[in-house]
Amino acid sequence: MKKTFRLSLLLALLVGLLSLSVTASAATRALGGFFKQVHQKCETGRDVRGEHELLLSKWAGLAVNAEIRRDYPQLAKAIEKINQREWRRIQQVQEKLKGEAIAFRKNDLKYYHPLSYEFDVQMRRADTVAVSFLQQEYTGSSGVHGMYAWEGVNLDPLTGAKIPLSAVVKDKEALVKTICKQLRQDYPHSSFDGLEAKLQQEAASDTLNWTLDPRGITFYFNPYEIASYAEGLLMATILFREQPELFNIAYQQTAAAYAQPFSAYYPLTASLKDNGKRDVIEVVQMDGAVRVRLNGQDTVIAANLTDLEPVLIHMEDGRNYLYIDGNGKDSVRQTLVVQLGAKSARYINTLPYSFRHTIAVAPAVQEYWHFLTNPNGFYIDRKGAFTSTTKTDICAVGEKGELTFG
Structure with a gap:
């Protein structure tokens, strides 16, 4: 009787925890x-x-x-x-x-x-x-x-209020070891003398430099901080699913559909299927083309764009896209739509839209940039010439990655 009661109690607790996790995940929205x-x-x-x-x-x-x-x-x-x-x-x-x-x-x-x-x-x-x-x-x-x-x-x-690292991470000592391991893996030619001691000190004083991502947490190390100026800015991304025991479950809850802007100068580490598998995405401006590299596989798109502004888009049904906003001919910006598959990227279309919004007011053009963070509702502009007033539409990402309006 006691064993049956304990088993029933254990099952009830497990069901309750599972229900809490599902509810929290469903409640998180972009x-x-x-x-x-x-x-x-x-x-x-x-x-x-x-x-x-x-x-x-x-x-x-x-x-x-x-x-x-x-x-x-x-x-x-x-x-x-x-x-x-x-x-x-x-x-x-x-x-x-x-x-x-x-x-x-x-x-x-x-x-x-x-x-x-x-x-x-x-x-x-x-x-x-x-x-x-x-x-x-x-x-x-x-x-x-x-x-x-x-x-x-x-x-x-x-x-x-600012979120302290201690609210996100359960074990700072284990976190530092993980960061050091990831840095050495991503930058194998760097010596990183005294790295562990330095990062342990920063972790203890809550001065590590970081952001929360939809799939994990990224740490940033500026020039001269842990390496020479020539090595540039270094980053280490730790995915939640890689070591879930390190992180407070509240911050691991991700919206079913989200969008994440990133820099065209540095790769983005994500997990497109949220399964703990790393996906590395790079967007590079070339002479007369744009190269998208997904996990080492290149897709070259014949598009003469500069000043690239990429965004990773993850949809509720698991589809993944890139919107790459770039400056084209006669300074008219446009956006490439690229689908990210299991092994490679595929170009879909070029949209006559941009996240750059301008208002022609003398003596200078007023400039704004919309951030795409919610693929189910965002603002984007149909572009004209550089100095023209632009028309803003509210949109969502549709079935094939293109825009739906309203």
């Missing part, structure tokens, strides 16, 4: 309504040699639409506070660079060139569990080379 506003500025100076450019600046601030402000007011306030803080800091950086440019021109006219500063943002995950994005900064000064850095920001959508 969020849309994020965009960035881009500002550009040219600072000039004048000396005995005439007028000249001092500093070329381009910076972007993350913004949310009316639906996000209504449904997630604390998230909207948190993003606005981040923007205000970064704006104040950027003003100080610009003033410092202007002074450096004036001194550079005065002391070394032969090699003088205007300095540059760029600050950008890129979404990584946006759903009812977490909103993660990257802040990307580049400074081109009078030195031998420019300097850049990425910083991850992870927010709770309900409270707007």
Whole structure:
């Protein structure tokens, strides 16, 4: 009798846990309504040699639409506070660079060139569990080379509070070992002297640099942090399904359909079937073509596009696509639709649409970028010439990866 009771109790607990997991997964849904506003500025100076450019600046601030402000007011306030803080800091950086440019021109006219500063943002995950994005900064000064850095920001959508790594990861010591293993696997020619000790210290002080992805967590290591400048920015992605025991189950819950923007300069590590198997996706601009590499297999698309902005799209029924927004002839942007199969990619179509939205206002064009994070509802623009006002449509990804409207 006691054995039967215990067995029944155990079965009831297992069913309850399974039900809780399924309910949590079903409740997680992708969020849309994020965009960035881009500002550009040219600072000039004048000396005995005439007028000249001092500093070329381009910076972007993350913004949310009316639906996000209504449904997630604390998230909207948190993003606005981040923007205000970064704006104040950027003003100080610009003033410092202007002074450096004036001194550079005065002391070394032969090699003088205007300095540059760029600050950008890129979404990584946006759903009812977490909103993660990257802040990307580049400074081109009078030195031998420019300097850049990425910083991850992870927010709770309900409270707007920053998500600490300790809330996501159960065992930091085991996590560091996993990161070190992945870095050595992905960058076999790097020595990484003293890597474990450095990362253990950063993990203990909660200063590791990371974002949550739909299928895992990615850690970022800027130039000089763990390797030389020549090795560039290094990343290590750990998939939830690879070591689920490391992570709090709440953050492993992924929306059934999601979209993840990523950089064309770096590969994206994902799991297209969410089975723990790694899929590495690269999008590369070529001369007169775009190359999509999926797990080492190349697909070359005859499309003369530059300034590529790719997005991985995963649909509820398991289909996977890339939308690759690029700058085409006469600066008219368009979007390639590519299906990701089990072993290779397949080009489907080119859409006369872009996530770049412009408003022609004198003296400069106002520029915005919609972020595709929810494939079941997003904004995209039908493009005209560079300076023309664009028409915005609300769309979803249809059966063959193309757009459905309304």
